[in-house]
Amino acid sequence: MHEMPLIYVGGIPIDLSAVLMLVVSCVIVFVLAMLAVRNLSVENPGKLQNFMEWVVEFVQGIISSAMDLKKGRPYISLGLTLILFIFVSNLLGLPFSVITEAEGPVTIFGHVIEATKHLVHGEHAEILWWKSPTADINITAGLAIIVFLLMNFLGIKNNGKHYFKHFVEPFPIFLPLNIIENLAKPVALAIRLFANIFAGEVLITVILKLGFVGIPFLGVWQGFSIFVGALQAYIFTILTMVYIAQYTIHEEEAH
Amino acid sequence: MTIVWTNILFSMIAFGILYILLNKYAFSKLFGVMEKRRELVMQQMDEAAKTREQAVAYVEEQKQALQQARQEAQQIIQQSQVTSSNQADRLMEQAKAEADRLKNEAVRDIANEKNKAVEALRSELGTASVRIASKLLEKEVKADGEQEQLVDQYLKEVGGRS
Numbered sequence: 001m002h003e004m005p006l007i008y009v010g011g012i013p014i015d016l017s018a019v020l021m022l023v024v025s026c027v028i029v030f031v032l033a034m035l036a037v038r039n040l041s042v043e044n045p046g047k048l049q050n051f052m053e054w055v056v057e058f059v060q061g062i063i064s065s066a067m068d069l070k071k072g073r074p075y076i077s078l079g080l081t082l083i084l085f086i087f088v089s090n091l092l093g094l095p096f097s098v099i100t101e102a103e104g105p106v107t108i109f110g111h112v113i114e115a116t117k118h119l120v121h122g123e124h125a126e127i128l129w130w131k132s133p134t135a136d137i138n139i140t141a142g143l144a145i146i147v148f149l150l151m152n153f154l155g156i157k158n159n160g161k162h163y164f165k166h167f168v169e170p171f172p173i174f175l176p177l178n179i180i181e182n183l184a185k186p187v188a189l190a191i192r193l194f195a196n197i198f199a200g201e202v203l204i205t206v207i208l209k210l211g212f213v214g215i216p217f218l219g220v221w222q223g224f225s226i227f228v229g230a231l232q233a234y235i236f237t238i239l240t241m242v243y244i245a246q247y248t249i250h251e252e253e254a255h
Numbered sequence: 256m257t258i259v260w261t262n263i264l265f266s267m268i269a270f271g272i273l274y275i276l277l278n279k280y281a282f283s284k285l286f287g288v289m290e291k292r293r294e295l296v297m298q299q300m301d302e303a304a305k306t307r308e309q310a311v312a313y314v315e316e317q318k319q320a321l322q323q324a325r326q327e328a329q330q331i332i333q334q335s336q337v338t339s340s341n342q343a344d345r346l347m348e349q350a351k352a353e354a355d356r357l358k359n360e361a362v363r364d365i366a367n368e369k370n371k372a373v374e375a376l377r378s379e380l381g382t383a384s385v386r387i388a389s390k391l392l393e394k395e396v397k398a399d400g401e402q403e404q405l406v407d408q409y410l411k412e413v414g415g416r417s
Contacts, residue, residue, distance in 0.1 A: 004259075
């Protein structure tokens, strides 16, 4: 199996691949957005601006399906960032991946990569550098934790005591169940995204081992992976919005 | 699949930075432009609606003007018909009056002429008869006024009967 290029800097573990891919994703999304807003025009929008506006309207549609768009207006930026970041991340691992083979201990920036530390002669480790950042459970977990914190924070801030009341409804005995439900949301988010993208990359690796026979399968699967990547970005965003709506908007008729 | 807590942290930080940067440099501008476009479209739609209303009003106005013109034409035609018939009547009347006048004049002239002729004839006859009588009675009858008066009276009776 592929190993991650993990190094310890002063006792703190740093996954260089994750850092690299996060930076690449962020840069791509940011550059894309900046290109789109470079020549903004009211009368005669360019192609990229049109695309970006389509994305904005798409996110607005997502939000308005979860809550009243008037209340959801502050979350448009969040939804946009989420969908763009996740979509770009999902696609990054598709065209290629970068793997190095290490025969012995490899050092980088003066630190030994963990996976290569205890290699004895004859063994080798494959270190995966370029992949989808969302094929790493840690990164999807980070996104899910952001959503988790955000939905609970916004719930307490905007909904006050109703937020806490939700936990003991319909009966106080449901409290543990409600807490589990609350905690399960980010876990489900993280694992769903990770598993979809990770599985996609694993299958690509497997197909690659077929050799020339696998080329048509690879094409089909990569196309499907683009679809899956878009779908997962959409699902992550819409679930985020649904969760935020659930915790922040107090519906009178529900009581 | 290994849990590396720093990766979680890094991804959160990266996402946060990306969110802040995008929000600050890209999305605010984009939203502004989209809002402006929305306003522009609304404005244009408003204008189009207004223009359409104006067009409808204008067409209505034109229709009314046409109707009015038609009515006026009708009126003018009627008026001219009335005028022409009046004129014709008047001309007729005038002609009739003229004819009447001419006829009356002629009748009067004829009567005058007749009277004159009768008068002339009467006096001629009177003098002629007096002359005859005087020729006949030259000797015995003096031409005194009494006898001439008698003759005149007789002749008047004759003239009145004629």
